[in-house]
Amino acid sequence: MNIQIIAFDADDTLWHNEPYFDEAQDRFCELFQNYASKQELLSLILNHQVKNLPIYGFGIKAFTLSMMEAALQLTNHQLNGKTMELIIQIGKDLLLKPVELLPEVEEVLTALKGKYKLIVATKGDLKDQHRKLHDSGLGHYFHHIEVMSDKTEMDYEKMLKRLDIQPQDFLMIGNSLKSDVLPVLNLGGHAVHIPYHTTWEYEKIDFEIQHTNFKAVEHINEILNLLV
Amino acid sequence: MNIQIIAFDADDTLWHNEPYFDEAQDRFCELFQNYASKQELLSLILNHQVKNLPIYGFGIKAFTLSMMEAALQLTNHQLNGKTMELIIQIGKDLLLKPVELLPEVEEVLTALKGKYKLIVATKGDLKDQHRKLHDSGLGHYFHHIEVMSDKTEMDYEKMLKRLDIQPQDFLMIGNSLKSDVLPVLNLGGHAVHIPYHTTWEYEKIDFEIQHTNFKAVEHINEILNLLV
Incomplete structure (x- = not known):
């Protein structure tokens, strides 16, 4: 060599990074725990992430936008503004995490x-x-x-x-x-x-x-x- | 030299790029024309963009997220899911524009x-x-x-x-x-x-x-x- x-x-x-994403996804799952199982919710986010990769690429902004889409699909567009704001905040919190x-x-x-x-x-x-x-x-x-x-x-x-x-x-x-x-x-x-x-x-x-x-x-x- | x-x-x-952004902003303004003047709407988007620059940086995903925040503020969170989807779509359309x-x-x-x-x-x-x-x-x-x-x-x-x-x-x-x-x-x-x-x-x-x-x-x- x-x-x-x-x-x-x-x-x-x-x-460390993945545990922060896991924590963020947990927060999403908590918001929508009455709609589907945790496993289903995680799959739904992943589906939107993978579908959006060709245009969004990787990263937290793409993840946030994919969470939004997942939420809209899940609720059949019956999503209120406060919940949308919480999703945006999940993404922002990730962008402000300390580096360990x-x-x-x-x-x-x-x-x-x-x-x-x-x-x-x-x-x-x-x-x-x-x-x-x-x-x-x-x-x-x-x-x-x-x-x-x-x-x-x-x-x-x-x-x-x-x-x-x-x-x-x-x-x-x-x-x-x-x-x-x-x-x-x-x-x-x-x-x-x-x-x-x-x-x-x-x-x-x-x-x-x-x-x-x-x-x-x-x-x-x-x-x-x-x-x- | x-x-x-x-x-x-x-x-x-x-x-060409800026005309595409102008067109995207026009679509946003049309969605919310009953809420404020075009000038006010454009200022509102810009305010959110500039506020978010330190964490989001530049680009279309940041622009989309800032439009979403602007819409939530404008409607006092009374934003329906279909309109949220339209905002996400404005961003996606920008990401798929032809290059001239x-x-x-x-x-x-x-x-x-x-x-x-x-x-x-x-x-x-x-x-x-x-x-x-x-x-x-x-x-x-x-x-x-x-x-x-x-x-x-x-x-x-x-x-x-x-x-x-x-x-x-x-x-x-x-x-x-x-x-x-x-x-x-x-x-x-x-x-x-x-x-x-x-x-x-x-x-x-x-x-x-x-x-x-x-x-x-x-x-x-x-x-x-x-x-x-």
Whole structure:
């Protein structure tokens, strides 16, 4: 391995994220608990999110708009203004959540800084991800942040071109096999998977990955052993 | 001038945009014409947009959410579900608009390609701006697109660092004096202003710019004379 650039996924790799979304969805489910089961409500939101991905992309604003649509469908448009405002507020609260670092992230970045060009490569809302990187206090470890509209092979291909780097010199580290690992391996890059205790339904895959350029670890500090 | 990178603003510089927003706002005003004058309705939307900028940033999803808030305020939350859906649809229609190039954009890009590194530097929704660049058919002229969370001096500073270029070797071309010209001049870069026939209220400034690194032109093809 002759890695030159290491890209870290952000949400649930550097800092906690999915539990905030779960909490937000719980609030939505509470508002509509008389309409359907929690499982049905979560499916409904997901359906609208996936349907809207091609135009909205990822992130909290898209999530908010999809919750609104789910609520309108669920109530057969008998939604009152106060409830709509509460849905908007669920989204705004997500955008104002504190950034809580995952354990040992800072120690690992300290050890890697100067030895590699470190970047953040994430999906989500542009403004929100910039805000979180700022609030995390991790900004000075990274050369820059790449907010990607998606994490398909094509998106990584564009990013690698922009970074002017060959795939074999690039390492992606993240918690999503689907978004952080598979497309990078397919391009000839390296990838490390660090699982997070909960995964968004949309990011789940149901097969195992075996590849010479792939490593799975349990904790972020194990990547130091891989890179030495 | 020893320009190495030329960055083009996208909306209302490469392709039409503001008229689509005007049309969207007209549709909103029609929905609520019994509540307030058009001028009052437009102000109300703008107020919510500006208030939400720090968390939502720019773009159509933010615009949609701000229209929804404006409608809730206007009706004192007596908003029915069908109208809410229409507001969401106004936003979605904007995200599906065809991309109409401005005159002579393609000729100018053809003349500059190969002589400079050309990029797109724009605000707005990440997904939407990537979509528009793709649909415009202009993608192959540009090294890449930078979707910026805002266009302040700090945002340009970060971008120039990422591009690994000195400000004096950088030229920004766009229709907004506030976003495309002033911050770039303040950093020591070059800027060319090409006015568009209509400007979003938020982008207006009320003074004239005189600066050795600044040129104002009427049409995009005039930049070829400046660069030869």
